[in-house]
Amino acid sequence: MSVNVVAHQDDDILFLNPDLQNSIRSGRQVKTVFITAGEAGYAPEAGKNETPDARACRERAQLDRERYARCRQLGARAAYARMASVADEWTQQEVPLAGSWVEIHTLVARPAIQLVFLNLPDWADTQTDVSGGDERLKGASLHHLWANERTTRTIVPVGSAISPAHRGTYQDGRQVVSVLAAMYQRFRATVIRIQDPEPDSRYRFNPSWGHDHSDHIAGARLAEEAARVYAGPDGRPIARVVPYRNYNINDAQANLDAGHRGEKATVFAEYVRFDAEIGTPPTGDYAGWPERVYYRWSTGTTWTGRNQDGTLQAFAVQGNKLVTWRQRATGEFAPPVVLTPPGPLAPGLSVTANADGRLEVLARRLDTHEIITTWQATPNGDIGRVWASLGNPNTAAGAPAQVGSPVAARLADGTIRVFVKNGGGGLSTKAQTAPNAGYGPWTDFGGGPGVQDGLTVGVTPDGGTVVFAYAVEAGIGQIKHWAATPGTQAFTSRPNLTGSEPAGPPRAAVSRNGSLTVCHRLARNAQGDNAGLVGCHRQLPGGSWSTTSQNVGGHGGVDGLAAVDAVQGTAADSRILLFATNRGGGLSTTRQVAPDGLFGGQWSDLGGVLVGQPSAAKAADGTVFVFALTDSGGLLVRNQIRPGGDQDLLEERVLDAP
The missing domain is CATH 2.120.10.70 (Fucose-specific lectin)
Known part of the structure; x- marks a missing residue:
């Protein structure tokens, strides 16, 4: 059960996708909670009480606060219907939860997909009817709730399932946490996707608000705190929290393959039909965000x-x-x-x-x-x-x-x-x-x-140590490394590895002859579209590195790679094996074509619906095991039946959650 918690009605499709769509495509139960009404700086206006259609939603003159909030609900619903490939038809109801009222919209053709609207005020809403009349603390409601500085009232969008009599007042952040924790319990969440509670201060956007949107940060902190309160289904520690970077992903490399970029842009375009604040087609950051997804804390x-x-x-x-x-x-x-x-x-x-x-x-x-x-x-x-x-x-x-x-x-x-x-x-x-x-x-x-x-460490045959890191320098991805000679462990910086631009953390592995190979995800840039593919650098005799990287293909996916070292000092068929999540959210693998050789570019899809990145190891007899976290709180294990570089991982089981 996936529960996604975001501040605004486009945050999930911009920053959590393609993981969100993969869950929907896999037939999982998906529930998304929108904390704010997303009404921005619109003011209420008497007489505008009819539910707008898509045309009216694109005309600012036709909108006030309650109508724009409804438009954003309609946009979210249209986007989810598109992700589910069904008609955009929904039911809606008001539901009491932890002392507050929320509205839940259910997709008719896929009832396992539901959208929940808390309708707390957007940061730009400075109206006194939502700020408790406190002129000093107008706007930024979620921030003030998180800080327990004042109360705030919800708004009631036009056409909302919430009756005016149930318009709510939140006393402090603890009340928001209680509602979110009750939501996790109601839906028996096993995966909780949230926004970035601690944005990287090196990057742009609103330094005074923590280098991101105030609602994103406060909402993520409230959602994270609720996840700590939530014990998990039946009190078992199953729920896995997955935080995503937000605005600052445009300062990183384009890392989604062409298929995912197209799907993400299509879903976003469905939402944009109802949002007058976004141009058609989207430009600037709105054009860049659908090309990327990055985790705030990777596994x-x-x-x-x-x-x-x-x-x-x-x-x-x-x-x-x-x-x-x-x-x-x-x-x-x-x-x-x-x-x-x-x-x-x-x-x-x-x-x-x-x-x-x-x-x-x-x-x-x-x-x-x-x-x-x-x-x-x-x-x-x-x-x-x-x-x-x-x-x-x-x-x-x-x-x-x-x-x-x-x-x-x-x-x-x-x-x-x-x-x-x-x-x-x-x-x-x-x-x-x-x-x-x-x-x-x-x-x-x-x-x-x-x-x-996402650092990686390799030990050379002579006992030296090499550390590799993915870095973004002047907007360009690089693989940096430091090396220490045997016995001293005095590390010095070495030249960056050269080759195709990386778009994710490196992973070092040792070949049978003791030389290192370093692999990483590749980027889309002006020189070519390698997003979703993997590149590898080989250590040459004497310790230097290849001046180009081998493109070893791939099945899409993002973030780190898992690897197992080849067994050294043996004449056996011992090879490096690589593992990666793929574009469908499952697991794929490739291997060297021969001991100490290159990779052949042939990948095998091992299936699964995963959370985070895989990890791999060799048993005492040399058989390779790969482990991956499932979206139900369990552990997927695949392994070779007998050791060998040419052996497939034929045995599979899913271990129970705690």
């Missing part, structure tokens, strides 16, 4: 590990908890175990093993912006009983709220080293003082201000 692809005894273990953040699935010695997986971290976590986890084989999990706290860690007390033992803080590299200066999710790796000397995008848009690191020991201080490598989340 990353390093959330599985291998225990000392060779069994595999996967971890995920859901229901404000840390959940783990552990493989038994028989090869089957035990029921999931729920662990309680000291605070809410971002979805991105990094799992690695200490020198003595004990697994360690690193995460980012959402409330304090610390990097925290937990580990097994003994090899193959329990995890999550003890947590420690590694602090924040920007505590004293910079932007601590902008620190990214950690990526950790065990280096050749046996120590774990943690890397994060810091608040200045560069790279920071912290390392264990000795194998199996605690951590030293943070060190800043610089490299800012363009580094993005």
